[in-house]
Amino acid sequence: MICRLTVNGTPWEGDVPPRLTLADLLRDHLQLTGTHLGCEQGVCGACTVLCDGEAVRSCLMLAVQADGRSLTTVEGLDADPDAAALRDALVAGRGLQCGFCTPGFLLSALALRRADPPVDPARVPELLAGNICRCTGYGPIVAAVRAWLG
Amino acid sequence: MARLDAGTAARLARGGGRYLADLRVPGCLEAAFVRSPLPHARVGAARFHDGRGLTAADLGLHPLVATGPGLAGAPWIPLGGGRARYVGEPLAVVWAADRYQAEDLVDAAQLELEPLPPDEPLHSQAPTGVLFETTLEGGDVDAALRAADLVLEGRFHCARQTPFPLETRGVLAHPDPGTGVLTVWTSTQIPDLVRAGLARCLGLPEARLRVRVPQVGGGFGVKAHLFAEEVAVAALALRLGQPVRWIEDRQEHLAASAHAHDAVVRLRVGVTREGRILGVDADLTADVGAYSIWPFSASLEPMTAASSLFGAYAVGALRCRTRARSSARCPVGAQRGVGVTVGVHATERMVDRIARRLSIDPLELRRRNAVPACPWTSPIGRALDSGDYPRLLATLAAAAGYDALRAEQHRARAAGRLLGVGLALFNEHSGTGTQDYRRRGIDTIPGWDQSRVRVPADGRIEVATSAADAGQGHADTYRLLAAEVLGVAPERVEVVEGDTDRCPPGTGTFTSRGAVGVLESLVQALRAAAATDLAPGTDIVRRADAEQVYPSGAHLAVVEVDPVGWRPRVLRYVAVEDCGTIIHPEVVAGQVRGGVAMGIGNVLLEEHAYDADGQIQTATLLDYLVPLATDIPEVELHHLTSPSPRTTLGSKGVGEAGTIGAFGAVANAVADAVAPLGAELDTLPYSPQRIFAAVERARAGLPPARPGQ
Ligand code: FES
Numbered sequence: 001m002i003c004r005l006t007v008n009g010t011p012w013e014g015d016v017p018p019r020l021t022l023a024d025l026l027r028d029h030l031q032l033t034g035t036h037l038g039c040e041q042g043v044c045g046a047c048t049v050l051c052d053g054e055a056v057r058s059c060l061m062l063a064v065q066a067d068g069r070s071l072t073t074v075e076g077l078d079a080d081p082d083a084a085a086l087r088d089a090l091v092a093g094r095g096l097q098c099g100f101c102t103p104g105f106l107l108s109a110l111a112l113r114r115a116d117p118p119v120d121p122a123r124v125p126e127l128l129a130g131n132i133c134r135c136t137g138y139g140p141i142v143a144a145v146r147a148w149l150g
Numbered sequence: 151m152a153r154l155d156a157g158t159a160a161r162l163a164r165g166g167g168r169y170l171a172d173l174r175v176p177g178c179l180e181a182a183f184v185r186s187p188l189p190h191a192r193v194g195a196a197r198f199h200d201g202r203g204l205t206a207a208d209l210g211l212h213p214l215v216a217t218g219p220g221l222a223g224a225p226w227i228p229l230g231g232g233r234a235r236y237v238g239e240p241l242a243v244v245w246a247a248d249r250y251q252a253e254d255l256v257d258a259a260q261l262e263l264e265p266l267p268p269d270e271p272l273h274s275q276a277p278t279g280v281l282f283e284t285t286l287e288g289g290d291v292d293a294a295l296r297a298a299d300l301v302l303e304g305r306f307h308c309a310r311q312t313p314f315p316l317e318t319r320g321v322l323a324h325p326d327p328g329t330g331v332l333t334v335w336t337s338t339q340i341p342d343l344v345r346a347g348l349a350r351c352l353g354l355p356e357a358r359l360r361v362r363v364p365q366v367g368g369g370f371g372v373k374a375h376l377f378a379e380e381v382a383v384a385a386l387a388l389r390l391g392q393p394v395r396w397i398e399d400r401q402e403h404l405a406a407s408a409h410a411h412d413a414v415v416r417l418r419v420g421v422t423r424e425g426r427i428l429g430v431d432a433d434l435t436a437d438v439g440a441y442s443i444w445p446f447s448a449s450l451e452p453m454t455a456a457s458s459l460f461g462a463y464a465v466g467a468l469r470c471r472t473r474a475r476s477s478a479r480c481p482v483g484a485q486r487g488v489g490v491t492v493g494v495h496a497t498e499r500m501v502d503r504i505a506r507r508l509s510i511d512p513l514e515l516r517r518r519n520a521v522p523a524c525p526w527t528s529p530i531g532r533a534l535d536s537g538d539y540p541r542l543l544a545t546l547a548a549a550a551g552y553d554a555l556r557a558e559q560h561r562a563r564a565a566g567r568l569l570g571v572g573l574a575l576f577n578e579h580s581g582t583g584t585q586d587y588r589r590r591g592i593d594t595i596p597g598w599d600q601s602r603v604r605v606p607a608d609g610r611i612e613v614a615t616s617a618a619d620a621g622q623g624h625a626d627t628y629r630l631l632a633a634e635v636l637g638v639a640p641e642r643v644e645v646v647e648g649d650t651d652r653c654p655p656g657t658g659t660f661t662s663r664g665a666v667g668v669l670e671s672l673v674q675a676l677r678a679a680a681a682t683d684l685a686p687g688t689d690i691v692r693r694a695d696a697e698q699v700y701p702s703g704a705h706l707a708v709v710e711v712d713p714v715g716w717r718p719r720v721l722r723y724v725a726v727e728d729c730g731t732i733i734h735p736e737v738v739a740g741q742v743r744g745g746v747a748m749g750i751g752n753v754l755l756e757e758h759a760y761d762a763d764g765q766i767q768t769a770t771l772l773d774y775l776v777p778l779a780t781d782i783p784e785v786e787l788h789h790l791t792s793p794s795p796r797t798t799l800g801s802k803g804v805g806e807a808g809t810i811g812a813f814g815a816v817a818n819a820v821a822d823a824v825a826p827l828g829a830e831l832d833t834l835p836y837s838p839q840r841i842f843a844a845v846e847r848a849r850a851g852l853p854p855a856r857p858g859q
């Protein structure tokens with residue numbers, strides 16, 4: 001099926017198998033391997049990307065469902081100074097060790113920034129409870145996101 | 151020392167990590183595995199669509215046998231060798247241009263399976279199912295129990311769990327027809343051991359294999375084994391003469407990578423009325439699943455658990471009868487803290503039980519029994535190199551405000567809240583060396599580590615070690631250390647790990663080797679290099695065979711259990727660590743925080759379950775629960791530093807301490823929270839269901855439940 005979408009500001013068009021997931025489209029067809037697959041069960045959040053500004057799990061979405069939409073992946077964050085600031089804060093605060101969860105956390109957190117009404121920083125742990133990190137114990141991630149939202 | 155270079159982290163945060171699934175090799179085929187739907191079966195004829203499928207016999211894979219005292223000599227058999235021994239076991243490999251098509255081939259594959267009766271032995275070498283058996287004993291235990299004012303008993307069970315790195319396993323094998331060398335990229339903590347095992351399974355000289363490790367998304371022990379999928383993908387790539395890759399999915403990971411624990415510890419402890427522990431008589435049975443896993447064998451967890459019992463306490467006599475039994479379940483291997491978590495859970499719960507029985511405050515009881523001074527040799531011969539246990543307790547009490555906490559708990563209880571305070575005092579052994587492995591009868595693990603400092607013609611300084619970074623960040627530490635010792639800018643130093651061609655062979659990265667043996671060999675190599683002029687051509691290799699060292703710690707957790715849903719929540723966590731000299735504080739803090747979080751998950755949430763038919767019930771993340779940001783409090787971290795005399799820098803390792811401490815402190819805090827209701831907890835995880843059941847039993851006046859017997 002023909003699928004047209006915009007990824008990190010660049011339009012893309014291609015013929016994709018109907019059963020191809022959005023994650024595999026990004027990773028295998030567009031070589032955007034910063035979107036990671038930790039479970040393919042919709043639980044770990046590692047595959048989170050923004051679809052028209054909203055956080056979605058790219059392992060649960062088919063590529064064809066993204067037809068006509070605009071996507072942001074971790075590779076697109078340089079274009080957004082606010083997003084880049086969060087990323088730098090996470091690095092500076094040692095909010096990552098193995099880094100496998102990091103792109104997912106960044107995109108989940110970015111979606112929080114866009115929430116209206118603004119989110120209460122005290123609720124950050126709950127709001128990030130859709131992403132799993134097995135290395136850091138979450139503390140430094142929560143602290144970096146809180147400070148950035150603050 | 152300079153601040154950690156954020157280069158690696160910054161690259162990872164940009165999505166620039168090249169993990170196994172991100173490697174791109176032209177013409178690479180995708181493999182998938184046909185897995186057993188039955189716990190125990192004979193495998194008959196196999197038919198594959200288009201002939202694109204191969205079994206163990208087709209590939210001519212050799213089994214591996216770990217031998218040693220107490221081991222039955224049951225083999226580890228890649229792809230089952232004509233038998234299926236657990237649900238999810240890989241029995242055949244198929245391949246296609248992409249994973250979607252490969253999975254179609256899995257669906258189309260027809261394997262004749264003849265179910266075998268559940269009581270049929272899995273291995274002819276172990277007709278009774280006992281894969282390993284031994285007794286550790288020191289001091290006169292029977293006399294100690296006779297001399298005791300009272301003998302208390304307990305039975306403690308650690309659930310079957312799994313390390314769960316966020317990145318699953320994966321392997322990519324790439325043959326080079328020109329040189330005849332097969333390059334095997336794999337997400338592992340033990341590249342040299344994988345190469346050795348692969349060579350034996352494939353019947354190839356090691357020189358024909360190069361094992362490389364890409365960026366690894368966490369290991370925590372599970373990536374410290376050789377897996378059937380690694381062997382099969384390597385064999386397939388050789389057979390087809392083409393690159394082949396396999397990326398594990400989460401369901402495969404949960405059902406069929408390696409599990410851990412599932413161990414029952416029974417204790418009889420003799421104490422005086424003043425609360426002095428005189429002797430311990432223990433019995434430990436671990437269900438280690440279908441195979442004696444390679445290279446650690448079935449002795450790994452049971453031996454480690456047994457030898458860690460009452461390790462921080464001055465006990466005069468200790469005996470532990472220990473055995474590992476097989477079952478038609480996923481094999482059990484290493485998980486952060488290995489068996490020490492099992493031993494510390496049993497020990498610390500028992501110490502609290504003694505305190506309660508004698509009406510002595512748990513902190514005071516620990517003070518009375520803690521190892522008074524180091525060096526100290528336990529009755530079973532653990533020679534503690536360093537540490538100050540009384541000071542650990544004093545520091546913890548001060549840092550946590552122990553007396554005020556107890557007062558607060560008193561008020562909370564009066565107000566009807568279920569608030570518990572739990573303590574743990576523990577040590578662990580790390581950096582296990584050659585002698586220790588030989589003593590334990592494990593001859594498949596070298597035990598020594600190596601480092602190499604090389605100056606190529608371009609003047610860079612290449613530091614290569616036998617470690618493999620699974621995301622702990624020790625490569626950054628090594629680089630800074632090298633820069634400091636050699637007096638050069640960190641930018642000039644390149645750390646090379648995880649490549650059997652470029653790195654000197656060694657043992658890999660587990661039991662905090664990265665801070666002990668590997669670090670020792672690195673320090674030696676760097677000092678030797680510093681004595682030279684670092685001219686191009688310099689090439690220095692140093693080997694270190696570490697003696698065991700004993701990091702220690704004292705932890706405290708505050709837990710509240712909600713009296714309606716029975717959900718336990720950790721409100722506060724205080725950790726005092728003694729990992730000797732701290733090489734890099736940020737890495738240490740990260741390891742402890744992450745370790746505590748894993749321990750909280752292990753104690754409160756995580757459990758693999760099988761039904762009566764041997765089917766795994768926990769192959770998704772909706773069934774196997776790992777902790778989320780809402781489950782973990784801030785960890786208050788304090789340090790004591792008693793440098794080890796057994797390493798040049800005095801460091802002892804800190805990779806497992808956070809997890810081990812939580813197995814005592816969190817477990818005791820939950821138990822303390824519900825103690826006023828008469829509920830007794832002894833089976834991990836201390837989940838709402840288990841707490842509720844324990845409370846109900848107490849209310850009905852029944853003795854504690856005994857699941858898993
Ligand atoms: S990979 Fe999509 S949620 Fe885990």
Ligand code: FES
Pocket residue numbers: 095096097098099100101102132133134135136316367368621
């Ligand atoms: S940094 Fe490894 S999973 Fe989060």
